[in-house]
Amino acid sequence: xxxxxxxxxxxxxxxxVFTIFYKGLNKSSFYQPKIxxxxxxxxxxxxxxxxxxxxxxxxxxxxxxxxLNIWASWCVPCKEEHHLLINLSKNDQLExxxxxxxxxxxxxxxxxxxxxxxxxxxxxxxxxxxxxEWGAFGVPETFLVFQNKIxxxxxxxxxxxxxxxxxxxxx
Amino acid sequence: xRIIKVFITILILFYFSPLKADQDxxxxxxTKNLRCLICQGQSVYDSDSEFAISLKLVVKNKIKxxxxxxxxxxxxxxKYGEWIxxxxxxxxxxYFLWFLPLLIFLFGGAIIFKKLIKIKK
Numbered sequence: 001x002x003x004x005x006x007x008x009x010x011x012x013x014x015x016x017v018f019t020i021f022y023k024g025l026n027k028s029s030f031y032q033p034k035i036x037x038x039x040x041x042x043x044x045x046x047x048x049x050x051x052x053x054x055x056x057x058x059x060x061x062x063x064x065x066x067x068l069n070i071w072a073s074w075c076v077p078c079k080e081e082h083h084l085l086i087n088l089s090k091n092d093q094l095e096x097x098x099x100x101x102x103x104x105x106x107x108x109x110x111x112x113x114x115x116x117x118x119x120x121x122x123x124x125x126x127x128x129x130x131x132x133e134w135g136a137f138g139v140p141e142t143f144l145v146f147q148n149k150i151x152x153x154x155x156x157x158x159x160x161x162x163x164x165x166x167x168x169x170x171x
Numbered sequence: 172x173r174i175i176k177v178f179i180t181i182l183i184l185f186y187f188s189p190l191k192a193d194q195d196x197x198x199x200x201x202t203k204n205l206r207c208l209i210c211q212g213q214s215v216y217d218s219d220s221e222f223a224i225s226l227k228l229v230v231k232n233k234i235k236x237x238x239x240x241x242x243x244x245x246x247x248x249x250k251y252g253e254w255i256x257x258x259x260x261x262x263x264x265x266y267f268l269w270f271l272p273l274l275i276f277l278f279g280g281a282i283i284f285k286k287l288i289k290i291k292k
Contacts, residue, residue: 102221128225129232135250137209138222 038150040143041133048100048108048122059097059121065170066145067096069119070131072103073111075139081157082115088163089118093170098122101131101139144169194234201230201243204257214257 044055060066069085071078089096098119100108125131134143137155144152144166152169154162202216207223215223215230226247233243247255259265 102225127228128221129229132225132229132250 038135040145040148040150043130043133045099045123045125045130048098048105048124054121054123059123060145060148062095063147065094067094067166068099068134068143068145069096070099070101070125070134070136070139070141072101072139073107074103075101077157078140079111079115081140081159082118084158084160084163085118086116088166089120091167091170094166095120099125099130099134101125102128194231197234197240198227198231201234201240202227204244205230205247206255206257208251208255 040056040060042056044053046053067085067088071082085096088094096118098121100122102125123130131138131141134141134150135153140157142154142158142162143150144154152165158166199216202223203214205215205226207213207215207218207220207226209222210218210220213223215226230243233246238246244256244260248260253259253264259268261269
């Protein structure tokens with residue numbers, strides 16, 4: 001009787017361990033926290049062209065959708081998603097704000113003159129601390145903002161599917 | 172006059188260095204408990220990724236602003252979730268995590284205790 005219970009327990013624990021590891025293997029190793037609707041962080045930053053200090057309160061004040069896109073000229077995936085941002089910038093209901101992440105001004109300027117400028121405003125994040133305020137992991141990353149709340153977060157470059165999703169939300 | 176100036180500078184330097192050392196120690200202990208979210212198996216303290224470099228700077232700034240260790244952890248978990256902490260907080264989501272080793276210990280102890288009684292008999 002005792003050995004039966006023992007073998008039953010052994011099989012159950014083996015199965016349990018197997019399921020845990022099997023599920024763990026299929027899980028992506030890149031962790032993304034669940035995003036509930038969150039307020040945007042309060043911060044101030046220097047604008048890219050005019051070099052003026054602006055507060056986040058004044059940037060997202062209008063009653064429309066905003067897309068905050070973290071980008072850098074040295075980031076290859078940013079180049080890939082850039083034409084999608086240009087496409088989105090034609091939409092009147094959406095204002096695209098750029099956050100230039102740890103970049104060199106001249107390189108960033110070249111990047112924009114070469115690929116186009118989809119941004120209404122560009123803010124500078126020289127040391128990456130503003131991106132941390134937004135809870136970002138790196139570049140590129142995009143946040144859809146409405147009424148001072150982050151309603152959607154896209155980690156990595158935008159693709160056709162995410163652009164469709166954005167268009168659906170803002171309609 | 173010059174000697175006095177040099178003396179005062181040295182005095183000021185010595186006065187502030189313990190304070191700075193304390194801040195550095197706090198910053199190191201905090202960043203050692205933060206998981207670098209874009210690296211595999213590294214703490215923010217150990218990593219030199221862009222994310223970790225910025226996060227170290229944020230922690231440093233927050234210490235300078237006068238935030239306590241717990242306040243900094245709260246600030247970061249609000250942004251990145253509980254996963255960023257190596258030492259998860261004690262709450263209803265982590266009861267199982269914290270109590271499991273204790274339960275296993277008690278269970279093992281009970282088995283050993285039972286065996287010992289048997290041997291004595």
